Amino acid sequence: MPLDQDNHLEEKHEEKEMSFLDHVDDLRKHLVKSALAILVLSIIAFFYIDNIFDDIILGPLHHDFFTYRKLCEWSHSYYHNDQLCVKDFQITLQNTEMAGQFMMSFKLAFLAGIILSMPYILYQVWKFIQPALNQKETKGSKGFVFYTGFLFGLGILFGYFVLCPISINFFATYTLSPLVKNEINIQSIVSFMSLLVLGTGLIFELPVLMYFLARIGIISSTFLKKYRKYAFVIILIVAAIVTPPDIVSQVILTIPLYMLFEIGVFITKRVENNKKKAEDDYQASLK
Numbered sequence: 710m711p712l713d714q715d716n717h718l719e720e721k722h723e724e725k726e727m728s729f730l731d732h733v734d735d736l737r738k739h740l741v742k743s744a745l746a747i748l749v750l751s752i753i754a755f756f757y758i759d760n761i762f763d764d765i766i767l768g769p770l771h772h773d774f775f776t777y778r779k780l781c782e783w784s785h786s787y788y789h790n791d792q793l794c795v796k797d798f799q800i801t802l803q804n805t806e807m808a809g810q811f812m813m814s815f816k817l818a819f820l821a822g823i824i825l826s827m828p829y830i831l832y833q834v835w836k837f838i839q840p841a842l843n844q845k846e847t848k849g850s851k852g853f854v855f856y857t858g859f860l861f862g863l864g865i866l867f868g869y870f871v872l873c874p875i876s877i878n879f880f881a882t883y884t885l886s887p888l889v890k891n892e893i894n895i896q897s898i899v900s901f902m903s904l905l906v907l908g909t910g911l912i913f914e915l916p917v918l919m920y921f922l923a924r925i926g927i928i929s930s931t932f933l934k935k936y937r938k939y940a941f942v943i944i945l946i947v948a949a950i951v952t953p954p955d956i957v958s959q960v961i962l963t964i965p966l967y968m969l970f971e972i973g974v975f976i977t978k979r980v981e982n983n984k985k986k987a988e989d990d991y992q993a994s995l996k
Contacts (some may be wrong), residue, residue, distance in 0.1 A: 735840075739833040746829045751822030758814045761821055766899060769874045770881075772797040776874040795874075798881045801892045813895060820903055824865060824910075828858040857917050860969075864913030867965065868906040875958045876905060912947070912966065919973030923980040930978040933970075940970055 754761060768774050777795040784793035804810050835853045877898075881891060922928045933940070948962040 736837060739837045743826070743830045743833050746826040747819070747822045749822075750825045751818045754821035754825070755814065755818035758818055761817055762814075765869075766817065766902065769869075769877045769902075770800055770898075774874060776870050777878075795878055798878065799891070800877075800881050800898075801890065802895050802898065803892050804895050806896075809895065813899060817899065820907075824907075827861055828854065831857045831861075853917075857914060860913045860917065861910045864910035865906055867913070868909030869902075871961060872905055872909060872958065873902055875961065876901075879958070909962075913969060915966070915969045916973040916976055919970075920976050920980065923977040928977060930974055930981055933974045933977060937974075941967060944970065 769776070771777075772795050774795075781791070781794035784791060804813075806812075832854045884891075919928065919933075923930075944963055944966045945959070948959045948966060
């Protein structure tokens, strides 16, 4: 019997030796490590909570925010006017609870802890599933932490620097009546930005999800290509749900989401080719 088959059988044997309680205990260890990482980074973030709130959370509420400045520069370069420049808009933040600001400090620190510890959490996820993989699968999944972390970070940046400014500017300048002033509860705007940014970070994991669905045979490249137009409609619906009701922000989110879908189609095809190659190699070894 070839050496690689011996290794494969040995790995399978070791995998079978782990009972259900062993897997649960292993999962508990990885969850504890992830929780500790979130706790430590949340404590560190708490010491910088003033900067996090003033410079990050309140950043898109100022007309000189990075995205607004770039839009204005682009407007001057291509349109030679202030068409895309964001005018100063006023939003009054208010706190309606006695301990509201104090508790918000902990919530923001915890949120920062989750975002900052995400690469380590993904590493713990990979360490948990690694024993179930054979040597070849382990080698092929070494980039799991990098790619998932990169896509999550890219989604976070896209949500914060693109979707948040567009959404906040839209809602801040929209008026039902000049008699109504925008006095926003601090919990409302933090929850809005958190859901938008974290949601975009998770949505950007679409290629990773498609990769695993292709690995277990739930989807195929043929299926994805056949129903590509329906996927585009679903992406439009998702973009319409998570963005303000204007066509510009919907298009801005639809473009990267559809690009991620096409990347997922390419990855799915690669998975199928690798599976076919492995089967051909196995059949050849039997002859």
